[in-house]
Amino acid sequence: MKNVTLNNGVEMPLIGYGTYQIPGRKTTEYVLRAIRAGYRLIDTAQYYGNEAGVGEAIRESGLPRANFFVTTKVQTSGYEATKQGLDQSLQRFNGDYFDLVLIHWPTGDDLATYRALEEAYQEGKTRAIGLSNFNAPQVQSIIDNASVKPVIDQIETHLCWQQKRMAHFLRDHQLVHEAYAPLGEGQLGMLDLPILKTIGQKYGKTPAQVTLRFLVQEGIVVIPKTLSANHLVDNLNIFDFALSAAEMTALQALDQHQAIDGWPESMNENNY
Numbered sequence: 001m002k003n004v005t006l007n008n009g010v011e012m013p014l015i016g017y018g019t020y021q022i023p024g025r026k027t028t029e030y031v032l033r034a035i036r037a038g039y040r041l042i043d044t045a046q047y048y049g050n051e052a053g054v055g056e057a058i059r060e061s062g063l064p065r066a067n068f069f070v071t072t073k074v075q076t077s078g079y080e081a082t083k084q085g086l087d088q089s090l091q092r093f094n095g096d097y098f099d100l101v102l103i104h105w106p107t108g109d110d111l112a113t114y115r116a117l118e119e120a121y122q123e124g125k126t127r128a129i130g131l132s133n134f135n136a137p138q139v140q141s142i143i144d145n146a147s148v149k150p151v152i153d154q155i156e157t158h159l160c161w162q163q164k165r166m167a168h169f170l171r172d173h174q175l176v177h178e179a180y181a182p183l184g185e186g187q188l189g190m191l192d193l194p195i196l197k198t199i200g201q202k203y204g205k206t207p208a209q210v211t212l213r214f215l216v217q218e219g220i221v222v223i224p225k226t227l228s229a230n231h232l233v234d235n236l237n238i239f240d241f242a243l244s245a246a247e248m249t250a251l252q253a254l255d256q257h258q259a260i261d262g263w264p265e266s267m268n269e270n271n272y
């Protein structure tokens with residue numbers, strides 16, 4: 001497993017397991033299977049309703065909590081609601097701390113929301129804090145007002161929307177770029193692109209593996225979701241080959257600035 005170092009010195013795996021739309025009652029089973037396949041970064045959220053199942057899977061794995069990197073996301077707005085909500089998340093997770101807590105999406109009261117995250121960080125309830133679905137001016141506003149710098153922005157990123165402007169901005173400000181929906185949620189025909197098959201044949205890899213390799217080779221953290229046992233293993237096996245400079249350029253040229261469903265509107269590149 002390869003890691004990336006966050007701007008506060010904490011190490012985070014470059015690939016993790018996404019749990020969006022995995023129902024609460026199924027989460028323990030799927031996350032435990034992911035842990036047994038080798039995943040250590042698990043991405044959950046208050047919104048997904050499955051923080052409890054993630055905590056249960058970690059306990060059932062029998063591995064030390066310190067071996068894992070668990071991200072959750074708050075969906076509350078403002079200081080008090082976020083402070084209380086985060087304590088409830090910890091209770092559901094049944095643990096002392098998260099590794100990363102993100103504001104799931106901008107709400108307008110983000111400075112107050114972020115203040116609750118800073119406090120949680122200072123109290124040891126999370127090892128790092130960051131943002132999700134924040135465009136460049138929104139990230140800048142947090143940085144300008146923060147006492148604890150955000151470490152990451154988790155944003156929709158895949159071959160059809162590579163977020164090069166955001167990548168540049170985040171790199172300049174020492175924030176890690178994390179890709180959600182790295183496989184385009186299986187939509188936009190992305191995994192059927194002939195070039196992925198051609199490159200994949202050269203390395204004995206699937207289109208999904210080539211896609212994930214492309215993103216991590218760009219320094220982007222990926223959190224693909226799968227319910228398939230085979231895909232689960234495939235998605236981790238992307239560190240035994242490297243794409244050539246020409247292949248990277250060819251894949252970069254596939255960018256269409258195309259979001260899956262255009263949410264949130266503020267991330268649209270014409271809006272910042």
Ligand SMILES: NC(=O)c1ccc[n+]([C@@H]2O[C@H](COP(=O)([O-])OP(=O)(O)OC[C@H]3O[C@@H](n4cnc5c(N)ncnc54)[C@H](OP(=O)(O)O)[C@@H]3O)[C@@H](O)[C@H]2O)c1
Pocket residue numbers: 017018019020021043044104132133154179180181182183184185186191206208209223224225226227228230231232234235
């Ligand atoms: N911060 C946010 O607002 C936000 C928003 C969306 C998502 N997320 C996070 O990002 C994670 C990933 O995003 P996502 O779940 O929306 O989409 P995704 O990971 O891009 O795509 C999931 C789809 O890809 C398929 N797939 C996975 N591995 C494959 C493989 N090796 N070959 C072929 N198909 C494969 C899956 O089907 P199978 O089950 O058949 O493999 C599933 O249909 C989420 O689970 C969540 O943790 C965050």
